[in-house]
Structures are given as C-alpha cells and as structure tokens.
Amino acid sequence: MFLLADIYTVVFFFKKNNNGNKNKIWDFKSESRKPVQSIQTIAAVARVQWRPGHESQLASCSLSNDNRVINWDTIRPFIPIITLGAHENVTSGFLWHDSDSIWSCSKDRYFIQQDLKTGLRPLDHLSSAAFDWNLCGDLTFAMEERRRGEESLK
Numbered sequence: 001m002f003l004l005a006d007i008y009t010v011v012f013f014f015k016k017n018n019n020g021n022k023n024k025i026w027d028f029k030s031e032s033r034k035p036v037q038s039i040q041t042i043a044a045v046a047r048v049q050w051r052p053g054h055e056s057q058l059a060s061c062s063l064s065n066d067n068r069v070i071n072w073d074t075i076r077p078f079i080p081i082i083t084l085g086a087h088e089n090v091t092s093g094f095l096w097h098d099s100d101s102i103w104s105c106s107k108d109r110y111f112i113q114q115d116l117k118t119g120l121r122p123l124d125h126l127s128s129a130a131f132d133w134n135l136c137g138d139l140t141f142a143m144e145e146r147r148r149g150e151e152s153l154k
Helices: none
Strands: 011-015 022-027 037-040 045-050 057-062 069-073 082-084 091-098 101-106 111-115 129-133 139-143
Touching (some): 057 091
Antiparallel strands (some): 129 139
C-alpha cells in the first residue's frame, strides 16, 4: 500500500506502509521496476515534497514522534541536510514558499515560515574523526580538517 506521492519531473517518491521507515524513490519513465534510491527516516513519513530548483533534494515531515521538517538530499540519503524544528507538536503539513523557505503548520495550531538558512545542519555536528585497532594491536587514526564556518552540502 502506498501512502503518498509527489512529482518532480519524472521521479516519484513513495512510502511503502509495510516496509518500516524506508522510503523509496522510483523513476516511472525507466524500464526497471526497482527503486532508484531509498531514504531511511526515524519515523513514518506523512508528507513529502521535492525542493524547487534542486533536483536531488526533498523535504518530509513525520506522521508522529518528530516535530521537524527535514530536508534530504538523495545524493547523501543517510543524513538530512537541514532540519527545521520550530513546532512544538507534530508537523501536519508544509509547502515550499520558495526554494529556501517552507510554510508549515502543526498540531500545535501554529502556521510558521521557516528559512533553510537558519535550520540545523546535522552533518556540521558530527565528528569527522575515526580510529580503529587491527589484530596486531596497531592503532589507526584519521581526522578531517574542518575550518570554522565551513558549510556542509548545500
């Protein structure tokens, strides 16, 4: 069973009800019946819309448990680009005002315009360091140099 769909040129986005929180994207002009991409979310998706002027980006809001409007990029589907968390209750709907701002409403009875420039960028808060030991007890350490104010994927 399909919960929702949104059209951006030839690519469609569907949430399959029986597949947990894995959201899949199909290209219906392709001969393949396999999804071209999938995005794992923390909660079931209620609404989704492609970001105007950005072919690989879309926004979604949760059916429950998550008050944010989340902007995803299909190029990097494992972490959101931007999260907008102005509501105190579940976001019930949203609409792109332009490519950089979203109008959203919530069960908290507020209608809010949210700007992507002021949203939280989760990638900027992740550690860029990693370490590991091998079987011989050798330690390997890697760290990316990040300059203050450097932007993540736009």
